Amino acid sequence: MKQNLMLAVKFLWRELASGELRLLVLSLIVATASLSSIGFLINKINDSMTDHASQLNGAQLTLKSPHVIKAQWLSKADELQLKQAQMRVFPSMLVVGEQFKLAQIKAVSENFPLQGQLMVKRFRLTETELSEAGQTAVQAEKAPPPGSIWLDKRLVDYFHLGKTLQKQEPVEVGEAKFVADGILERVPGQSSSLLRIAPTALINLKDLDKTATVQVGSRIDYIYFFSGSKQALSYFKQWLKPQLQDSQTLIAGIEDVKALNTSLKKAGEYLSLAAILTVFLSSIAIAINTLRYGRSHYKNQAIMLCLGCRENQLLAIEMIKLLLTGIFSALLGIILGFLVYAAIILLINDLITDSGIRFYFKPALLSFFSGLLLLFSISLANLLRLKKIAPVSLIRNENLNTDLQTKLLYVLGLTGPVLIAYLYTGNLKLTLIFYSSILCASLLLYFFAKVLLRRLLSVSAKYHWINRLTLLNLERHRQGALLQITTFSIIFALLIIIFLLRNELLEKWQQQFPEQTPNHFVINIQSYEQQDFKQFLTAQAIKSNGLYPMVRGRLIRLNQQPVKAVIPEQAKNHNALNRELNLSVSSSVPEIQYNPSGQKDLPEISIEQSLARALAIKKGDRLDFQIGDKTIAGIVTEFRTVKWDSFEPNFYIIFSPGIIEHYPMSWMGSFYLAKEDKYKLNKMLARFPGVTIIEVDEVLKEIQLIINKISQAIEVIFLFIMVAGLLILSSSLSSTLESRMYENAVIRTLGASARQLRKCLWVEFTIIALVSAFIAIMLAEFSSYILYQQIFNINFALHPLLWIVVTLLAIFLISGLGLLITNKIYTRTSYQSLT
């Protein structure tokens, strides 16, 4: 064994040094790096969720409710000697001087958090002055003291707090003023686990009333935290569970949090697909190199047998070589993957709650074994072939490389990538759909490219556009050219689509709105303020379509049956059932015409069509809603189509007048404000400090920022895909290098100059680049047409500038790399190539 190991190490070392294994190793590094970077990233997401769960609100048990819970529940917790803390979460405006920003306010009780750590970078107060120099290290804290507000770094940056202000202005929330003296690093119990759109501000619960922001109809989450003995918690949980409403969520552990984050899990699965595409492309490059390696080593292996090496010994040596190659490449891949993952975390660090860069063993190990699996599955055909090597062929001078079973190699080789895809997504259906689509798309593109290339060549030959030699080269290496075209068409098309999604889609969507489309929503207007607010809008010449009443209520029964019991199975997790809906009244919405056929004693209901369809609600159905501790009912008499992007207040449910007005309600509205009139918002907030203004352009800016960051992260992953594509190009060119050298040497002996040969090669690669770019552009334009016109209803226009850029990029990459690899052809003399 030791002897085989020594021999394998010696062979491997020599082969690595001679550059023979370079492309194989690089392909494996790229595959492992992409898998490990995504693996690290997904673990980071999971970790973030787990982190939240384990120290969720510092509690072993968390209850989230859209309204105050029954006092007896808290008494029960007291009785069981459970420690308690509370949090209120709601959107509100933060105002500093002339600046304001929408934030997610969290008001927490003194003993928050019960478990886990609230990490804050505190400012030291020196006489009422705050300075950055006085900042202390990050430390674990309890709730902010009354009068203090702790802010997300994004808010600190936005308001330039702690950077430029020596004498700090107070931070206003509603009617209360606060001193900002801490930067939030980590808040246990973030309501969304990874991505946050609105930044967070933390205040003491005692200060909540002073703000006067929480009024009737306010959108607010009540979060209750409990900690204590396992037994007491378990009893409390069992006692509480049957009493919970659908809109109340009890989170007892990591699994509950994970269940709430299925969308993130899905995002992780789809992110894995990018890595799997890299694995697939890398495996093609590995297969090409393995074939080449197998061919060039057939003779060596026959020599070994002649020298007395036994078949099993040869197999052992080759296996050890493969294993060592795999280990070496996979380890390098994991290091590279970690660096890329760290770069992605740095890119999106202000979007995630915990931006620490940690190394995870599980994804590292998984990608390590995936790398080995990939290499061995592709090399299996080569290993099996070792049994068939006939050393006698050395004496007979037979063609030594005809015995490779390429079909077997491809079939066995595909098992590795498919298994890896399954390992990573954990979803067989998704894996099979992914591979069948990628194979079908590749086959279609392959045949399309074949037809296109053939047509191009025949036209070129007819009109003598390209010389005969280039035509011959393309004819002779057609399979390789088609593989390159197929690969690059897919890669370039994906790149274009991501580019358009990132840079154009949101902007185009915004552009299509008519001038003066409302760009501000205002919520939390109390009934007693309603008239004043309207007058304020008129006085300030702010154009608005009026204010709409809003009552928050939860759909609980359909035709007097519990709603979840009678709706279709797939609708049971519909978001509308798990939260309170904004209910409105019809008289404020003049365009609604009611059918007078409803039951006399119940009000009529107009319901948004897609919600009705999802819950299988028909006209004439009775719907019951819970508002606070009361229930109201109505009969569905109308389906409405709502255009959500009109930026007018829209409601799922609208009642006819009569009953709903008797319930506590707030008002909302939308209005248009040009940029130069934004100062009027300050006046509005000064006059009505309790209202919450949502600036659509600010929200879209935030969304654009998130899209940019995420697409940058995806682009980093796509770099792997691009490199894998370039490796396919390098590998397939390298596999033809020997025959090209021979052919070109013969041509040079007939008088061709190195310049002529170089030009021929350049034309050959440029044709490959042009065809790839052409197909990619067509694919991308077609996909964006579907995306724009059919999905987003946005006017579609072609992107001629992009065509030029992609074509030039394709020529630069494909022709550049092609010429680099084939450089040997004209730097070696004809004599060297022919002898």
Added chain:
Amino acid sequence: MLVVDSLTKKVTTPNGELVILNEINMQVKNGQTVAITGASGSGKSTLLAIIAGLDSATSGQVEIDNQRVDQLNEEQRAKLRQDKIGFIFQSFHLIPALTALDNVMLPLELKGRSNAREQAIHLLDRVGLSERYTHRPQQLSGGEQQRVAIARAFAGKPEILFADEPTGNLDQDSGDNIINLLFELNRELGTTLILVTHDQNLASACQRRFKLDHGRISEQVS
């Protein structure tokens, strides 16, 4: 002692059965030098391959030191090649990724010899390549490559050395040098030398000469 008895090799072609070797008989004593000559396609290389255990015969038997080569399985043949047989090929067949020294060390390492390096250095010195240890095959001339191949062939101290057209790819001078080297080593180490060649000079330097013609062998006596 090498004994070949009634060795016949037939192959089936689209045009029927083709007899490549027909009832070949020969006996070679230890330390003898033997040349097998014949026209192209006369079956010389096939005969060499069968005697060396690289190919199998249709009928007949081959014995090396009273061991029936034709009855050995592949594993046993490998052992036989490792212990008793050396090869030299017309195209040298060195392993391109390995240096001259590594190529010569290879059979010794396959045998598990601990002093492989010293022995290989000694042999390279012996074939006049002291300055070429770290050169790769493509950095060596044809004659030098064949000298490395000879050093490799003698490295395992074989009892029989099979050489297939050892001068076929070399010029006159290089060829003469290789012939001299082969015979010197044969004398020094007492190795049986069985050569397949077109080269009449080389053939005439051997103690015994056999000619293959249409599958039949005859010993030429000068």
